[in-house]
Amino acid sequence: MFHRKHGVQGMSDSDDLFIREDPIFVNKELLEISHLPDEGRIVGRDEEIGQLANAVNPAIFGQSPSNVLIYGKTGTGKSLCAKYVSRRLVGTAEEEGVDAVFAYVDCAQDTTETQAVQTIASSVNTEETEIYIPDKGISTATYYKRLWRILDQEYDVTLIILDEIDKLEDDAILMQLSRAGEAGKVTDCKIGVMGISNKIKYKDRMDERVKSSLCEREFVFPPYNAGQLNEIMAARNDAFRNGVLEDAVIPRAAALAAREHGDARKAIDILRYAGEIAQAKGAETVREEFVVQARERAEVDRFRELIRGSTPHSRYVLQALTVLSLEHNPEGAYSDAADETDGFRTTRVYDVYEQICRQEGADTLSLRRVRDLLKEHAFLDILEQSRHSGGSAEGSYTEHTLLEDPEVVRDVLAETVS
DNA sequence: CGTCCACAGGAACTACGGGAAC
DNA sequence: GTTCCCGTAGTTCCTGTGGACG
Known part of the structure; x- marks a missing residue:
């Protein structure tokens, strides 16, 4: 000051x-947003907190906590409760003479297996271990080895919170975590995993073996009224x-x-x-x-x-879809498109995208790449994709619908381009 | 009925940047 | 200094799909 x-x-x-x-x-x-309310400020989640606590309760005696999967829409208090319960657990375990920690990983940030392990390892690491966890540069296997060593040396039980788990590119890390004990990688430390997802469908695309071990307990957090x-x-x-x-x-x-x-x-x-x-x-x-x-x-x-941090081409693609949405459905024209889903197929978006690239003086990316970019946007719920079949001479095709307000998208894109 | 069209999406590969370890 | 390893952003090649059309 x-x-x-x-x-x-x-x-x-x-x-x-x-x-x-x-x-x-x-x-x-x-x-x-980052503010974590203290006790008494968590509203309407008493039951969920109780059940969550119950699932991980064995940890305070140094025994294996149940693995948990939490579902719920954004802003329903999932991460909040998970962190709260974990923090309380660590405190109580300490009173019982058990060394416990929890690690929180935001999988939206750490989307790859390597990054997630790195985050876990560096967050549970302490001075005493004298183990160095670099940000990057070493293999995934090495990160695991060091993580196991830290856990064995320092802790009796570890709770790992994987937030937005559906953003993870694969479940390799879940495999590793759930089998660490069985495979003898970790001998003195019990590991519990709390997965948090806002997509109910997430479970479907999980590996069968992971599913059975991770989903010992499942909770669904309802929206707040x-x-x-x-x-x-x-x-x-x-x-x-x-x-x-x-x-x-x-x-x-x-x-x-x-x-x-x-x-x-x-x-x-x-x-x-x-x-x-x-x-x-x-x-x-x-x-x-x-x-x-x-x-x-x-x-x-x-x-x-x-869309912060997205590449120029990623924006051009979005812009293309926005242009289409705007000209096809101008200013609250509500009745005229009643029979159409007002989605635009990939090639149509691609055509407009090519025009935009010309305007911007940029080389166009391949159609294949643009398909992937569209898919990425769909993943972020910026647009929605739907498969269709039939048409003039086609098998199947995909239509893309902008979920955001086109005018908002247009304005935001315009302001950030310059 | 076979073929072809126009798309979807998987797999493998390239190129480059950047850090760790030996 | 060389070898490993990972992340990102792309490309190329290839196989699948399912109705239309001859």
Whole structure:
């Protein structure tokens, strides 16, 4: 911290460029996504937490915890509860004289087996082991070897949380983890895995052997209802200065979020944005009307985050589909396309994509590659793919439908291209 | 009925960057 | 310094699919 007194010397208060005292927020961290609420702030998940705790309970005696698979839509508190239970477990185990740790892996970040093992190993590593876990540069097998050694040396039991497990490119790591004990790789440490997925279908594409070992216990987290969302936000209202939040704000935000799949994260985002909008407008209170604008902004932000870091060509492909969507279905033309699914087949998207590449002066990628890019977007729920058969002279083909609002996509793409 | 069209998607391969280990 | 290994972004080649058409 620097001495602000020095910096503003000789200036009158009205000249200040920056606001010194936030008129809206007092503790904004409460509204950050990464913020982990403490006990008593987790709403409406008592039962789930109890069951989860029950599944991993043996760990506090140094015995094998059950492996768990948690399903639920985004923002239903899956990661939150998993972390919470794990943290409590480690604490309780310690009281029992058992060395326990948990490692949290966000598989959306670490999509390959190697990266995931690396994250686990480096997060459970301690100074005492004198084992070095480099960021990259060594083989997957080496990471495993070092991980096993750390676990054997330091711990009696380990809990590994694999969040967004469906983003993992294959289940090799699950195989390794579930068989580590049997194969004699690890002798002194029990391993438990908590898998978290928001795709129910995930289980179907799992290897049969992995499935039987990983899915000892399964839980489904239901979406929050409006009442619970209300409570969740109310529990965080001390992020705001006293009396700044108008009464209708939280119920309104809760209602909006409840309608959109009961996503608590979105609800909190909306609340934060509403506050920021109030701030930007210099309003003294957060008014209900800001909530609607906040939702809009949350939407745009989420999408921007989604395509952040994507390659130019990946964007061109998206742009192509957006152009098609816009010209085919301009401004709320609702009735004229009632019989069509307003999806566009791959080759059509590819044609437009080629045009865009010409405009941008870029070489075009192969059709094969574009198919993969489209598939990647589908995976991120930016668009939806559907298989069809029939037509003029075809067997099967795929149609792509933009799930996001085309105008939002267009605007975000336009702003980031430059 | 066979063939062909126009697409889907798997597999193998290339090229390049970057770090670790020996 | 050389050899290994991984990640990313692509390409090329190939096999499959299923209705239309001669």
